[in-house]
Amino acid sequence: MTETGNLYADLSGFYDLFCAEVNYAEQCAFTKRVFDAFSASGGQQYLDLACGTGAHIQIMQSLGFTSTGLDNSAHMLEQAASRCPEAKFILSDMSSFQGNEQYDLISCFLYSIHYSHPVSNLKRTLKRTFDALKPGGVFVFNTVDIDGINNCHFVSTQVNTTSSRLTFVSGWSYAGQGEVMDLHLSITQERADTHETTDNTMPRVWRDRHTMTAVNIEHLSRWLIETGYEVTLLEHDYSSLQAWSQNSFNIIVVASKPQ
Ligand SMILES: C[S@@+](CC[C@H](N)C(=O)[O-])C[C@H]1O[C@@H](n2cnc3c(N)ncnc32)[C@H](O)[C@@H]1O
Numbered sequence: 001m002t003e004t005g006n007l008y009a010d011l012s013g014f015y016d017l018f019c020a021e022v023n024y025a026e027q028c029a030f031t032k033r034v035f036d037a038f039s040a041s042g043g044q045q046y047l048d049l050a051c052g053t054g055a056h057i058q059i060m061q062s063l064g065f066t067s068t069g070l071d072n073s074a075h076m077l078e079q080a081a082s083r084c085p086e087a088k089f090i091l092s093d094m095s096s097f098q099g100n101e102q103y104d105l106i107s108c109f110l111y112s113i114h115y116s117h118p119v120s121n122l123k124r125t126l127k128r129t130f131d132a133l134k135p136g137g138v139f140v141f142n143t144v145d146i147d148g149i150n151n152c153h154f155v156s157t158q159v160n161t162t163s164s165r166l167t168f169v170s171g172w173s174y175a176g177q178g179e180v181m182d183l184h185l186s187i188t189q190e191r192a193d194t195h196e197t198t199d200n201t202m203p204r205v206w207r208d209r210h211t212m213t214a215v216n217i218e219h220l221s222r223w224l225i226e227t228g229y230e231v232t233l234l235e236h237d238y239s240s241l242q243a244w245s246q247n248s249f250n251i252i253v254v255a256s257k258p259q
Pocket residue numbers: 008019049050051052053055070071072073076092093094095108109110112115116117
């Protein structure tokens with residue numbers, strides 16, 4: 001049975017399993033290294049855009065940051081709030097969040113910056129983060145250059161629970177022109193071999209498709225500079241801080257607000 005669902009709404013209970021292979025601890029240790037190397041604002045106020053279920057916030061709190069998470073899904077924020085009861089949360093689109101709070105560090109991971117759609121909204125997000133940073137503050141996020149999208153490349157993860165086997169698949173597609181790329185997601189739930197059940201609904205398959213903004217790194221860098229940021233591009237390798245080689249398409253952007 002194939003159904004449609006939204007990973008960030010009715011299927012949000014699957015989200016952490018979907019990300020079972022994401023190394024959040026490594027990403028946070030990397031973010032702290034970036035912060036130590038690039039920030040000059042003096043504090044540890046942290047905002048995570050598109051925070052999802054709060055995995056980064058939980059770890060950044062343990063590294064000493066006073067944390068706020070922002071997401072436009074109430075379902076995801078509900079889980080984040082129960083995971084991180086000491087953090088603050090904002091339900092908002094990342095391009096238009098309100099408030100006068102000033103941050104030392106803003107992040108946006110798992111390519112979520114591309115959810116700022118269309119490009120006019122992405123530019124608003126860059127401006128909004130710039131305004132929300134203290135002088136000397138840092139905005140760090142990962143991005144994929146549109147020239148690197150391979151329509152045939154899908155990532156698959158399998159997780160066994162006591163009663164079922166879950167297969168998660170994700171991949172982007174790009175039509176070759178324009179500012180839209182699609183993220184395709186699917187979840188397949190099958191009965192675990194060892195589990196005896198009379199549940200006849202399995203296997204179940206859910207499909208989800210998200211519209212995201214396609215960018216290339218040259219344009220993105222220009223928009224950041226026009227916003228007022230100083231830009232450093234790094235290789236997409238959370239185990240080290242390496243300058244971008246200009247040969248890869250997954251990139252970590254460090255955007256610093258001058259003092
Ligand atoms: C791929 S998840 C990433 C979650 C988290 N950053 C992580 O690394 O696990 C994308 C998140 O972005 C949120 N999101 C999508 N569009 C958004 C927007 N325009 N503004 C704010 N959040 C958005 C979704 O609700 C979802 O929680």
